[in-house]
Amino acid sequence: MHTHLSHLSEEDRSQPRPAVNRLLSSLPEEEQGQLARLSEPVRVEVGDVLYEPGQSIRYIYFPIDSLISLLAVAEGRMTLEVGAVGREGMIGASVVLGHEMAQVRAVVQRAGRATRIDATEFAAEFTRMEALQRLLYRYTDTLLAQAIQIAVCSRFHVLEARLARSLLITRDRLQSEKFHLTHEFLAHALGVRRVGVTKAASALQNQKLISYSRGNIEILDSAGLEAVSCRCYELVKDNGAIGMGNVFL
Template sequence: MHTTTSPSTDPDRVPPRLANNRLLASLPDDDQLQLAERCETVRVENGQLLSEPGKEMRYVYFPIDCLISLLGVAEGRMTLEVGSLGREGMLGASVVLGHEQAQVRAVVQRSGRVYRMAAGDFVTEFHRMESLQRLLHRYTDTMLAQAIQIAVCSRFHVLEARLARSLLITRDRLQSDKFHLTHEFLAHALGVRRVGVTKAASALQQQKLITYSRGNIEILDAAGLESVSCHCYDLFKEK
């Protein structure tokens, strides 16, 4: 896993509007223009750390075409995925509540681009912009509900169903039936040993729901995969 925390700046200029992120695209045009003046477009790479619990959040991020996994961390080494972000969301919303330090480990799950804004600038715009306040209140409430559901899921649902749920969420975030996830990453995300991921993935493959080879995953039967997934997946649909 890479430990670099400073994404490289994209040579392309930031567009006048921020329509490539669905969260920002829901804001009025004038407010998007105001935020765009404070944003830059950067590229983030697979495995890159964007935040670490207890470390200062210097920036907030709005994914364009990448995927970011949010991991809760215990004792510095044990992890559990508590959420994931695609172009529908953002990383760092808690800075507007006065939390200058990150609460989760944010790891890039798929390389791509993000809009990046200095945390201080984002806080300033939040207090100035009523539309952004309303948007973040709804968004943080949704993210809290999802984190609670994942905690319940991790305690009470079998691994095979949890893996199916995770794969379906990844497909929805990336809008693709094909993606790359290693056994190691899935073990960290699901809070289990790699052998458990291997057994669960094999079970899904034997049912001809997925193919899985060297981390390359293809969902063959989305409806079938949803049928073996836990009902927690319903909470994440189209979010």
């Protein structure tokens, strides 16, 4: 498991800079303060693997302006993205449910800042904080519902619609129409070969919905992209039926 502390890149500086993690900031001030005393700021880089399935979870991560992809892994090499966590969420929540081993591969999709807390210390605080318990039960329930929906989506919906859904979720998590995703990463996330991603991305580009060059993606027509996406995006977007907005009611 690797994390890096370093200066912000030019790309980082050009992006919107939400300064807090939404999950932590929605707690009462006293509980925020208690967790802040246990927190350590870190910077994570693209490709860093925070957890592998079956590995012991040492730290809980709360992204600030980074984005973490959650990949289900089959036979050690085949992968499928079942979630993406940005400033609205956390990585390692299963620790408080008694699962000390990671169930998915957590890979940094966009470099940036995060806060981390020792898993044992966080679990101890969880037993004492009712507000944290209520929040994390809602969060883990929503994360599971989204993972199930994405799994269904991956089995029954065409790749072009799935790619549109994935790009829209990434946009929402990063709060930016521009981001960097390689063909290789998208192939891992969508559980397909790179040639499939190339064809689907070309189709979206030909419809002038996105611009895609060397991994640099810009969404040109959000409404159009939503129109070609499967209904899954409607369900998992922030204010959707199983969106993260339900966590913060």
